[in-house]
Each structure stands twice: as C-alpha cells, then as structure tokens.
Amino acid sequence: MFISPAYAQDAAGAGGMVMQLAPLILIFVVFYFLLIRPQQKKMKDHRKMLGELKRNDKIVTSGGIVGRIASVKEGSEEIEVEIAPNVKVQIVRGTIASVIRPEAANDTTPVKA
Structure with a gap:
C-alpha cells in the first residue's frame, strides 16, 4: 500500500x-x-x-528647458542652445529629451479677419 x-x-x-x-x-x-x-x-x-540634430531645431531638455539649437559641433557631446534672445547655453547632447517638429494645422479654411 x-x-x-x-x-x-x-x-x-x-x-x-x-x-x-x-x-x-x-x-x-x-x-x-x-x-x-x-x-x-x-x-x-x-x-x-x-x-x-541640426541647427535651428527646437528642442526640449530633460530639465524642461525649451530652446533652439544655435550650433552643433560634430564629434562633440556639447550643443549650444539659445533659450532666449541673445542667451546661449552649452548643454550635453544626452540631456535632450525631444525635438519639437512644427505641425501643419488641420484646418484648411482661411481665417476671416
């Protein structure tokens, strides 16, 4: 058993x-x-x-700063970004979170003044 x-x-x-x-x-x-x-x-x-990334791209950094790329140095990790008129800062390429692409409006009718 x-x-x-x-x-x-x-x-x-x-x-x-x-x-x-x-x-x-x-x-x-x-x-x-x-x-x-x-x-x-x-x-x-x-x-x-x-x-x-290229010059004049509008970007957002991981810190939330929005700016436009003033210059990109090939082979370098630093990018010069203009965050306000005549205010340029150097940022590290890896801190860029996204690139803002201009989008066309869906509305094709002209705006009446």
Whole structure:
C-alpha cells in the first residue's frame, strides 16, 4: 500500500522538471516582450534622434528647458542652445529629451479677419 519515496520521485522524473520550469520561462518571455524589447526600441530611437540634430531645431531638455539649437559641433557631446534672445547655453547632447517638429494645422479654411 505504501509507495517508497525513491519510487515516487522517479515517477515525477523529467516531466516534472519541465513543468516546474515552464512558468519561469513564460514569465521571462512576457517580460521580454512587454518590458525589455520596447525599452530597447525607445533607446534606439532616442540615439537616432540625437544623431540627427541640426541647427535651428527646437528642442526640449530633460530639465524642461525649451530652446533652439544655435550650433552643433560634430564629434562633440556639447550643443549650444539659445533659450532666449541673445542667451546661449552649452548643454550635453544626452540631456535632450525631444525635438519639437512644427505641425501643419488641420484646418484648411482661411481665417476671416
């Protein structure tokens, strides 16, 4: 009537090992597709945006300062940004959060004066 412990462990065998690892593998796959992969794509897009910066682009820094690029030095991490008329500051390229692109208005009707 009693099953010896050695026989009970042997019955679980390889099938039990796979069933124990399945939840861990599933969790890793979910984390990869929901967290890791989107973050890598976002970082790639940000690096591309930083590489395409040019003069007169309107930018927002990670500190919230809005300005216009006055000069970009190739090979340098510093960019000169004009934040007000005749006020220029040097910022590090990596602190730029986004580039503001002008968008066309959806309304095509002329404004009546």
